[in-house]
Amino acid sequence: MQRKKIDLSPYLLISPALIIFLAVVFLPALNAILMSFQSYDLRRPSKIGFIGLDNYIAIFNDPLFWQSLWKTFLWVIFGVGFQFILGFVLALILNKKFFGRGAVRSVSLIPWVTPGVLIGLMWRWIYDGNYGVLNDIFLKFGIIQEKIPFLAQQTTAFPSVVVTIIWQGIPFFALMILAGLQGIPTELYDAADVDGANGFQKLFRITIPMLKNTIYVSTLLRIIWVANSVDVIFNMTAGGPAYSTQTLSVYVFNKGNALNLGYASTMSIMLTLILLAVAILYLKNIFSSEEE
Amino acid sequence: MKKGRFRLTKIFSIYLPLIIFLLFLLFPFYWTFVTSIKPERELYNSTITYWPNNISFESYKRLFTSFNFLKPMTNSLLVATSTTIISLTVSLLAAYAFSRYKFKGKKYLMGIFLTNNMFPRVLLLIPLYAIMRNIGILYTPFALMLSYTTFTIPFSIWLLSGYLRDLPISLEEAAMIDGATRAQAFVKIVLPVLAPCIVATGAYVFMTSWNEYVFAVMFTNEASRTIPVALKNLIGQLGVEWGMLTAGGIITIIPVCIMFFFAQKRLTEGLTAGAVKG
Amino acid sequence: MKKITLIFCVVFAVTLFMSSTGFSQNEPVTITHWYWADNPEYSATMQEIVKEFNATNDKNITVVAEEYPWDGGAYSETLFRVVMGGGGPDTSSFKLTSTPLFTANNLLANLDSFIENWEDKDEIEESLYDTMRLASGTDNIYLMPWNTQVLYVYYRPSMFDETGVSVPQTYSEFLEACEKLTRDTDGDGSIDVYGFGMRGSTGGHEPWGSFIWARGGNFSDFTTEEVVAGMQDFIDLFENGHAPPTATMDGFQEIIANFKSGKTAMTIHHIGSSPGMIETFGDDVNAFPFPKGVDQWTSMGDTENVMLESCGNKDAAFEWLAYLATGKGQEKWCTVTGNVPVSKTVQQLPVFQNNRFMKVSIEAAPSAGIFPVLDSTTEWISTIWPNTIAAALLGKTTASEAMQQLQKGLYVE
Numbered sequence: 001m002q003r004k005k006i007d008l009s010p011y012l013l014i015s016p017a018l019i020i021f022l023a024v025v026f027l028p029a030l031n032a033i034l035m036s037f038q039s040y041d042l043r044r045p046s047k048i049g050f051i052g053l054d055n056y057i058a059i060f061n062d063p064l065f066w067q068s069l070w071k072t073f074l075w076v077i078f079g080v081g082f083q084f085i086l087g088f089v090l091a092l093i094l095n096k097k098f099f100g101r102g103a104v105r106s107v108s109l110i111p112w113v114t115p116g117v118l119i120g121l122m123w124r125w126i127y128d129g130n131y132g133v134l135n136d137i138f139l140k141f142g143i144i145q146e147k148i149p150f151l152a153q154q155t156t157a158f159p160s161v162v163v164t165i166i167w168q169g170i171p172f173f174a175l176m177i178l179a180g181l182q183g184i185p186t187e188l189y190d191a192a193d194v195d196g197a198n199g200f201q202k203l204f205r206i207t208i209p210m211l212k213n214t215i216y217v218s219t220l221l222r223i224i225w226v227a228n229s230v231d232v233i234f235n236m237t238a239g240g241p242a243y244s245t246q247t248l249s250v251y252v253f254n255k256g257n258a259l260n261l262g263y264a265s266t267m268s269i270m271l272t273l274i275l276l277a278v279a280i281l282y283l284k285n286i287f288s289s290e291e292e
Numbered sequence: 293m294k295k296g297r298f299r300l301t302k303i304f305s306i307y308l309p310l311i312i313f314l315l316f317l318l319f320p321f322y323w324t325f326v327t328s329i330k331p332e333r334e335l336y337n338s339t340i341t342y343w344p345n346n347i348s349f350e351s352y353k354r355l356f357t358s359f360n361f362l363k364p365m366t367n368s369l370l371v372a373t374s375t376t377i378i379s380l381t382v383s384l385l386a387a388y389a390f391s392r393y394k395f396k397g398k399k400y401l402m403g404i405f406l407t408n409n410m411f412p413r414v415l416l417l418i419p420l421y422a423i424m425r426n427i428g429i430l431y432t433p434f435a436l437m438l439s440y441t442t443f444t445i446p447f448s449i450w451l452l453s454g455y456l457r458d459l460p461i462s463l464e465e466a467a468m469i470d471g472a473t474r475a476q477a478f479v480k481i482v483l484p485v486l487a488p489c490i491v492a493t494g495a496y497v498f499m500t501s502w503n504e505y506v507f508a509v510m511f512t513n514e515a516s517r518t519i520p521v522a523l524k525n526l527i528g529q530l531g532v533e534w535g536m537l538t539a540g541g542i543i544t545i546i547p548v549c550i551m552f553f554f555a556q557k558r559l560t561e562g563l564t565a566g567a568v569k570g
Numbered sequence: 571m572k573k574i575t576l577i578f579c580v581v582f583a584v585t586l587f588m589s590s591t592g593f594s595q596n597e598p599v600t601i602t603h604w605y606w607a608d609n610p611e612y613s614a615t616m617q618e619i620v621k622e623f624n625a626t627n628d629k630n631i632t633v634v635a636e637e638y639p640w641d642g643g644a645y646s647e648t649l650f651r652v653v654m655g656g657g658g659p660d661t662s663s664f665k666l667t668s669t670p671l672f673t674a675n676n677l678l679a680n681l682d683s684f685i686e687n688w689e690d691k692d693e694i695e696e697s698l699y700d701t702m703r704l705a706s707g708t709d710n711i712y713l714m715p716w717n718t719q720v721l722y723v724y725y726r727p728s729m730f731d732e733t734g735v736s737v738p739q740t741y742s743e744f745l746e747a748c749e750k751l752t753r754d755t756d757g758d759g760s761i762d763v764y765g766f767g768m769r770g771s772t773g774g775h776e777p778w779g780s781f782i783w784a785r786g787g788n789f790s791d792f793t794t795e796e797v798v799a800g801m802q803d804f805i806d807l808f809e810n811g812h813a814p815p816t817a818t819m820d821g822f823q824e825i826i827a828n829f830k831s832g833k834t835a836m837t838i839h840h841i842g843s844s845p846g847m848i849e850t851f852g853d854d855v856n857a858f859p860f861p862k863g864v865d866q867w868t869s870m871g872d873t874e875n876v877m878l879e880s881c882g883n884k885d886a887a888f889e890w891l892a893y894l895a896t897g898k899g900q901e902k903w904c905t906v907t908g909n910v911p912v913s914k915t916v917q918q919l920p921v922f923q924n925n926r927f928m929k930v931s932i933e934a935a936p937s938a939g940i941f942p943v944l945d946s947t948t949e950w951i952s953t954i955w956p957n958t959i960a961a962a963l964l965g966k967t968t969a970s971e972a973m974q975q976l977q978k979g980l981y982v983e
Contacts, residue, residue, distance in 0.1 A: 006395075006396075007393065007395065009389070009393070010389035010390075010393035010395045010398075011389075011395070013385040013386055013388060013389035014385070014386045014389050014390070014401060016382045016385065016386070017382045017383060017385070017386040017405070017445050017446075017449060018386075018401070020382065020438070020441055020442055020445060021404075021405065021408060021442055021445065021446065024420070024423065024438060024439065024442040025408060025411075025416060025420075025442050027419065027423075028415075028416040028419035028420055028423075029408075029411055029416065031419055032411065032415045032416070035415075042650075042654070042671070042674075042675065043670065043671050043674060043945035043946070044674065044945060045674050045675050046674070086313075089309065089313075090313055093305075093306055093309055093310055093313070096305075096306055098302070098306050098307070098310075102553055102556055102557065103553065104310065104314070105552075105553075105556045105559070106549045106550070106552040106553040106556055107314070107317075107318060107549060108313070108314070108317055109495070109548075109549065109552055110317060110318060110321045110545055110549065111317055111320070111321075112499050113499060113502070113503075113544070113545050113548045113549065114320075114321070114324075114503075114541060114545060115502075115503050115519060115520050115523055115540075115541060115544060116503050116505060116520065117505060117520050117523045117524050117527075118324065118523065118537065118538070118540075118541040121527075121532065121537070122320050122323065122324050122327075122538075122541075123320065125323075125327070126320060126323060128816075128824075129814070129815060129816035130814065130816060130824075130827075130828060130831070130833055131335065131336055131337070131338075131340065131827070131831070133323060133340055133342075136340040146760060149814075149815045149816040149818075149819070151816075151819050152770075152815065152816040152817065152818045152819040152820070153818075153964065154964055154966070157819075167316065167317065167320070170313075170317065171317070172496070175492045175495060175496075176451070176492055176496075178488070178492070178559060179455065179488040179489045179491065179492035179493075179559060180455060180458060180489070182488040182489075182559060183455065183458055183459050183460075183485065183488075183489070185460070210458065211458060212458065213454045213455070213457040213458045214454050214455055214458050216454065217450050217451060217453070217454030218451065218454065220406075220450075221409070221447055221450055221451065224406070224409050224410055225409065225447075227410075228409070228410065228412060230412075230414075231505065237819065238642075238771075238772065238952075238953070238956070239953065239957070240771065240818070240819060240956050240957050240960055241770070241818040241819055241956075241957070241960035241961075241964065242818075242957050242958075242960040242961035242964060242966055243957045243961075246957075249412060252412050252414065252415075253412065253414050254949075254952070254953050256412065256414035256415055257414065257644060257647050257952070258948065258949035258952075258953070259647070259650070259671065260949075261415060264412075264414070264415060265415055268411060268412045268415060271410070271412075272407060272410040272411060275410045276403075276406075276407065276410070279403070279406055283399065283402075283403070333850075336827045336830060336831040337831065338831065338832075338833075354610070358610060358614070359610065417651050417655075418651050418654050418655050419655075421651060421652060421654075421655030421656075421657065422655040422656055425655060425656050425657050426656075430657060509638065509639060509641070509648055510648060510651060510652055510655075513636055514636045514637065521639060524639035524641055525606075525607065525613075525637055525638075525639045526610075527639070527640065527641070527642075528606065528607055528608030528609050528612070528640050529606075529608045529640050529822070529842075530608035530609055530822070530842055530843060530846075531608075531609070531822060531823050531826060532823055533609060533610065536610070
């Protein structure tokens with residue numbers, strides 16, 4: 001009875017999504033993989049041709065590639081890490097009852113609603129070494145004595161762009177986790193109250209385990225998203241000064257804009273492989289819980 | 293006595309952290325607004341003013357008269373809304389399949405959807421443009437809808453299936469034992485409980501398509517242009533039109549916040565509604 | 571009733587007459603033109619020019635002009651991708667540096683024969699045509715000149731008076747002036763005015779080039795002693811605090827803002843920013859050509875228009891390009907934007923003759939040149955130059971190391 005025939009319904013349910021995906025990005029993506037084995041620089045169309053693994057070898061010898069990879073790592077760890085922690089805390093607060101909750105919830109989304117074009121520009125303006133409001137505030141509170149050119153120094157530029165991406169991503173996690181919180185039956189908390197559990201115990205024994213999949217999925221998706229995000233850095237520093245804010249995706253974007261598509265493809269394939277490795281670790285967790 | 297303590301904990305556990313959060317999240321927004329009503333001369337002053345000495349709403353006026361900002365706004369709204377509806381419908385079906393069925397190739401299919409989001413768009417631009425042109429939807433809203441859905445669908449499938457996995461399966465099973473079909477159980481039981489998650493995912497899709505620039509600049513022309521492209525037009529070689537740019541930013545933020553204000557009610561209604569019916 | 575019939579007859583007769591005499595002999599043609607606008611006023615001006623052209627041309631040509639974002643120069647890449655994808659406009663505004671990318675892929679129409687048969691051909695200086703040929707690396711012209719800008723040094727006469735600095739005649743005087751003009755005006759121990767508004771971000775290679783030449787270097791080889799010496803001067807200005815500490819990331823926006831707010835006493839840009847300067851300072855702003863050291867050089871900025879090879883009606887498209895280069899379009903555009911006209915007749919107009927910044931532009935013009943236009947140039951300008959220079963300014967690399975990187979980045983095997 002169990003294995004009478006293959007149930008086609010899951011395939012049918014997935015097919016619309018798969019068709020859109022295959023119809024639009026499959027071929028271009030495949031093409032990009034092929035480009036990584038070619039000298040594919042549109043500035044030199046006469047030299048386009050297969051060159052085997054030359055691009056891959058060139059990348060391994062490119063110090064900028066390794067530096068950008070390291071920056072990507074830091075970018076994701078600090079960016080997503082703080083987005084998640086702060087977003088989680090915000091979600092817990094927004095889930096409580098208080099006056100004006102609806103309004104607070106919707107204004108908390110503002111960083112996320114702000115057009116990307118504006119985010120980079122506004123933050124650059126806030127960080128500005130001469131007219132920036134952040135310098136003014138720090139001076140007024142006596143935190144600094146002299147104005148800091150935040151984006152113009154190697155030491156401060158990277159932390160500055162990370163703060164911006166944290167700012168931008170908090171609403172995402174807050175919203176996703178807030179939505180997940182609604183699925184937790186309140187009886188569980190009532191029972192815990194009867195047992196005399198405190199807030200932290202409830203958080204670690206009920207809330208987090210019950211949100212396991214939501215947390216897994218939203219952090220995984222966010223890691224991928226942040227690792228690939230270009231616009232914030234590009235609009236703030238374009239990767240400078242002296243490549244100090246150049247993540248791998250910004251490097252790919254710069255090379256892609258320079259139309260050296262072979263080199264750009266190779267780098268993005270490396271990035272994809274690394275992300276895939278991260279994803280597999282995640283997937284193992286998700287699918288292992290399903291086997292139970 | 294007890295009430296007093298209760299209030300104090302509420303201040304420390306809710307209001308105080310909330311104020312810190314809002315300061316951080318909203319200050320740039322406030323600063324954008326202040327910039328939009330400051331005359332340009334005051335922007336580059338050595339003493340920074342936290343509220344403009346001279347307020348001018350000129351930029352807002354110019355935005356709608358000489359710049360015709362209403363057009364990109366309606367275009368963006370059209371594209372973002374349709375993308376949201378399409379993505380949610382298609383992804384809900386797929387997410388349901390991924391979380392409630394066991395079938396061959398499931399892991400691989402999910403994996404494929406995931407890699408889609410890993411690939412940088414800058415490499416797909418030329419072939420995608422050619423595809424859009426060949427099927428004749430270039431410079432229509434469909435070009436953007438199609439390209440956005442390919443990126444938002446995989447994301448939404450993952451998000452929704454994550455939520456579905458966290459939802460207790462017992463509710464549907466109970467309904468199906470009572471004689472409901474799978475589809476009935478899905479519509480009557482799962483959908484109401486999932487409402488908050490659908491709202492959250494929908495918000496994600498909406499924002500993504502609302503803010504996208506790289507595709508938009510290539511797949512639209514003057515008539516079908518969306519907000520990010522229109523705003524980018526204000527940054528020329530000879531500097532930034534601060535007034536109009538920030539005014540444009542404020543104008544785009546407000547309607548979305550109002551929309552979400554109404555949608556967010558769903559965020560708390562989900563389970564209660566489902567639980568009553570269940 | 572009779573009246574109506576009469577009117578109808580007249581209209582009919584006129585139509586018949588016009589069509590028989592060839593008034594509307596030309597099939598209606600539509601030309602799509604792309605451009606970017608540096609501010610809303612430019613955008614409106616372009617639309618007016620188009621309107622005028624459509625109303626006045628006698629060949630039944632309708633130009634539809636579509637604005638695309640400048641996007642820090644990514645305009646060119648957007649255009650390129652669209653044309654590679656099989657679409658795109660008939661004509662477009664263009665930058666010299668993008669020429670190799672487009673010609674290597676055969677995307678631009680060769681304008682040689684059009685220009686040869688063009689009555690206004692001599693309206694444009696032969697040397698400009700030569701620059702266009704140089705950019706393509708062939709004997710062919712693919713770009714129609716439109717307007718140019720010559721970089722020069724803006725300064726604040728009042729600040730010169732306060733510090734007793736006179737307009738520098740030589741390169742070393744210029745460097746001295748940078749030092750003298752750097753001051754703590756309110757006596758609080760921190761610098762309030764910097765001598766030189768340095769541009770270390772994208773686009774900064776143009777003013778930087780003047781330092782290289784002043785020391786006797788040039789762009790064919792960045793590793794020479796002279797180039798390194800010029801670079802060292804640049805670094806010294808920054809390290810000695812004669813330029814704002816934000817210089818590594820300062821682009822156009824910042825150098826102009828710093829100058830306008832009185833944070834810097836001198837900065838380098840072209841006439842395009844002069845209307846804003848006059849608005850801020852009135853008479854307290856003036857300019858001089860970047861002075862001569864061993865040699866003298868300044869950057870010639872440029873904007874051209876091109877016709878895409880895919881254009882279906884090249885004759886009509888050329889009419890439009892010509893209108894922009896020497897016709898009413900030229901006059902109107904240059905009057906509003908303040909750019910240097912390419913048409914000799916338009917140059918002679920009093921508006922241009924009486925402008926003090928135009929005078930400096932023309933004075934500096936003989937020393938104006940361009941960077942080598944190679945297929946690597948755009949990437950070199952947008953990423954390699956700013957990052958390499960920033961590393962040197964911040965003391966991460968030496969002047970000669972930086973120059974070796976610049977050499978490698980521009981002259982790719």
